[in-house]
Amino acid sequence: MAENSPTIREDVLGAFAMEFESGTGVLERYLSQYPEYSLQLVDLSRELSREIDEDRPLSADELATVNTRMRRLQKRVATLQSLLTAPAKIFTDAVKASALPIQAGLALRERRVEVSTIPVRILETLAEELQASVAVLSSYLALPPHVSQLRANKSSIKPTAAEKVSFERILREAGLDEATLSKQLNND
Known part of the structure; x- marks a missing residue:
């Protein structure tokens, strides 16, 4: 993951x-x-x-900058705890908006994807869709994988948490063709 991403820099x-x-x-x-x-x-x-000088009023440019940054901060309200309790639909909606297959949303929700294999561009888009910072989303994805309760209830055999796999593997298993796969994995 590129450390010089504008979103990561803003978070730091x-x-x-x-x-x-x-x-x-x-x-x-x-x-x-x-x-x-x-x-x-x-x-x-x-x-x-x-x-x-607290007596000097803010200029129009300064006020606009403050307002823009406050809106951005207010938009990013998701916390690690809220992602832990978020329904799977939140993740599937986020991947739909990112033009990713639904299977990717479920894998992300279950934290089965190795975060370091997700292109920064996709991580930033997902974080924005989830209304979280990249740091919060990365922390969530770095936690151990878990089996969703719905999947556990549907199975007659108690499923165990899968090991983390690469983002590319998740996309391949979702059936993406090579051109789409290449486009998704390109970090530009």
Whole structure:
């Protein structure tokens, strides 16, 4: 998974901004964990440390930026817990919007897909459809696989959780032709 994705960068910088307090070592911790974002982290820490004149009203551009980012934050309301309890339909709707087969939605819901094999573009689209951040979706998918209760109830033999497999394998098993498979797996 590409670490320099704009969505992942936004998640890292957003988390940093929420935690930041000057002189507490937060900057150093983030710099060591996310060296690829060092310039953005340092710039953001300077911005957060800057003295501001609270009596000066925001400009129209500043207000528009704040409103845009607030809408984006409000849209991403899914948490790890809410994904854990979400019905399968939420995942199947997300994959439909991403032009993926329904089997992929079920595999994602059951966490049978190795997250590192999912192209960043698809991960970002799924996260947006699920109203989650890429970090929350990745954390969810990294959890051990589980068997859905519906599938367990339909089976006369108690099914066991499958091992994680590659995203490509899920798409192949769903019957995608080579051209569509190549298009889906292309990370551009």
